[in-house]
Structure formats: C-alpha cells, structure tokens
Amino acid sequence: MLRAFQRASVALLVVLAVGCAHTPGQAWHRSVTAIAAGQDSAARVRAITDRLDALEIPWTRHLFTGPKGQDGTNIIADLGGTGEVLLIGAHHDRVAAGIGATDNASGSAAVLELAATLKQRPLANHHVKLAFWDLEEQGLLGSAAWVAEHPEGAELYVNFDVFGWGDTLWVMAPDGATSISHAVQAATTAAGLAVSIGTQYPPTDHLPFLKAERPAVSFSLVDASEIKGILAMYAGEKLAAAPKVMQVIHTDKDQMDQLDTPDVKRALPVVLEALRRWDLDHAAH
Numbered sequence: 001m002l003r004a005f006q007r008a009s010v011a012l013l014v015v016l017a018v019g020c021a022h023t024p025g026q027a028w029h030r031s032v033t034a035i036a037a038g039q040d041s042a043a044r045v046r047a048i049t050d051r052l053d054a055l056e057i058p059w060t061r062h063l064f065t066g067p068k069g070q071d072g073t074n075i076i077a078d079l080g081g082t083g084e085v086l087l088i089g090a091h092h093d094r095v096a097a098g099i100g101a102t103d104n105a106s107g108s109a110a111v112l113e114l115a116a117t118l119k120q121r122p123l124a125n126h127h128v129k130l131a132f133w134d135l136e137e138q139g140l141l142g143s144a145a146w147v148a149e150h151p152e153g154a155e156l157y158v159n160f161d162v163f164g165w166g167d168t169l170w171v172m173a174p175d176g177a178t179s180i181s182h183a184v185q186a187a188t189t190a191a192g193l194a195v196s197i198g199t200q201y202p203p204t205d206h207l208p209f210l211k212a213e214r215p216a217v218s219f220s221l222v223d224a225s226e227i228k229g230i231l232a233m234y235a236g237e238k239l240a241a242a243p244k245v246m247q248v249i250h251t252d253k254d255q256m257d258q259l260d261t262p263d264v265k266r267a268l269p270v271v272l273e274a275l276r277r278w279d280l281d282h283a284a285h
C-alpha cells in the first residue's frame with residue numbers, strides 16, 4: 001500500500017514536473033541554475049549557447065579586447081524578423097565572490113526565456129537580436145566593444161541586470177524614451193505590477209549605448225523598498241541596513257537560494273507585453 005502510494009506519488013510528481021517544464025518561471029530557473037553552475041566563463045557561456053541551441057536560435061561568438069588588453073567573448077544571437085533591430089541583452093560574466101546567480105545569471109536567463117517566447121510568437125515589426133556581454137564587471141567592456149563596432153546600432157537596446165526577486169519592475173529610461181516608457185507603464189498597469197521608471201540607476205550595460213546617443217533602457221526586478229537604498233549606496237552613502245540587492249551581489253551570498261522564481265514568473269510576461277506594445281507602436285517606418 002505504502003509502496004503503491006509512493007509509486008503513484010512519483011508518477012504524479014513526474015507529471016507535474018513535465019507539466020511545469022514549459023512555464024516561463026521554471027524555464028528561467030533552469031537557465032539560471034545552468035549558467036550559475038558554470039565554474040568559469042567558458043562554462044557559463046556554454047550554458048547560454050546550449051539553451052540557444054535547444055531553442056534553435058542561431059548565435060555567433062564575438063571576441064574583443066578591452067582597453068587594458070582584457071580578452072572577452074560576447075555572444076550575439078539572431079531571432080530574425082523584419083524591421084529595425086531590437087537588441088535585448090544581459091552580461092554573462094560575474095565577479096569572483098559567489099556564483100553570480102543574481103548578478104547576472106538571473107538577467108541572462110531572463111533574456112533567454114523572453115527569446116523562447118518571442119521565437120514562438122515573433123514581434124510584428126522588429127528584427128530581434130540577443131546579446132550576452134562579457135566583462136561588464138570590469139567596466140562594461142563587452143557592450144562598449146559592440147557599440148564601438150556597430151555604429152548602425154539598434155533602434156532600442158533593452159538590458160537586464162539583477163532580475164531574481166522583488167515586487168517591482170525597476171526601469172532605467174532616459175528622458176525622451178517616451179515610447180518604451182509608455183509601453184512599460186501600460187503593461188505594468190494592466191498586469192497590476194508595481195513599476196518604478198527613472199533616469200537614476202546603477203551603472204550597467206545600457207551606459208555605452210547612451211554615451212553613443214543610442215536609445216537604451218535597463219530592467220531590474222527588486223523590492224520597491226530597496227530602490228532608494230541601492231541608489232544611495234551607489235552614490236557613496238553608507239547605510240545602517242543595506243538593501244538585499246547590495247547584501248547579495250558581489251558577495252559570497254550571491255547563490256541560488258536568494259532567488260524567488262514566482263516573482264520572476266510574474267514579471268517576465270509583463271516585460272514581454274511592454275515590448276509587444278512598443279513594437280506595435282513602431283509599426284510604420
């Protein structure tokens with residue numbers, strides 16, 4: 001009886017596991033796990049390209065050399081589509097401390113799982129490319145190298161850095177990026193997801209684009225209560241109680257156990273909806 005019950009339970013678990021395999025939250029968690037498990041940069045890149053291969057999204061390796069001779073590898077993938085380029089990206093490198101689950105396997109996995117959905121149902125008006133940058137932690141070197149080599153740029157670059165938990169979509173949008181800001185507002189309002197949009201933001205891979213006067217936005221998922229403290233700490237203030245993001249990233253605590261998959265599962269479709277609204281807004285060129 002017990003054995004039969006156990007067998008039935010196992011069967012049920014298998015059914016549940018298979019059933020969940022296609023939900024964005026579980027797929028995201030699997031991708032974060034695979035990327036963060038990589039012992040070195042090559043293994044992390046391989047986790048990303050394995051997922052791209054599984055999704056049948058073609059990709060290429062772009063080697064670059066930083067200003068101090070640092071060797072880096074960006075991965076650029078091509079989802080196809082017609083129209084101007086929408087580039088969606090995240091950095092795949094990490095610092096030595098921790099395993100980089102939050103910073104930034106979480107963002108890389110967000111890009112992969114958005115791509116999985118966009119592959120099934122492409123945007124109507126844009127050619128979507130993906131970028132997985134190297135050496136962000138050494139000064140945004142991978143994204144800077146790509147911007148320097150691609151004066152044609154993209155109509156919009158959408159960056160993901162730190163996307164592992166939280167109740168609020170935190171968006172860097174420069175003044176004048178009204179179209180994507182409106183789309184984000186509309187999508188978050190429709191979904192009942194809290195959003196914070198502004199120009200103050202930690203340094204990440206959107207910056208080389210903005211410096212070259214290319215449109216770029218950046219997305220993080222955090223708790224609303226963290227934002228003020230994160231900005232204060234990046235401004236050099238010392239806080240009695242650091243917000244969770246600042247306690248986790250670039251420390252030994254950057255492990256899988258800090259992530260909250262249901263939060264990400266809730267937020268990713270909202271980001272996708274914002275991109276779809278932006279895409280429809282830009283129908284005529």
Ligand SMILES: [Zn+2]
Nearest residue numbers: 103104161162
């Ligand atoms: Zn980062």
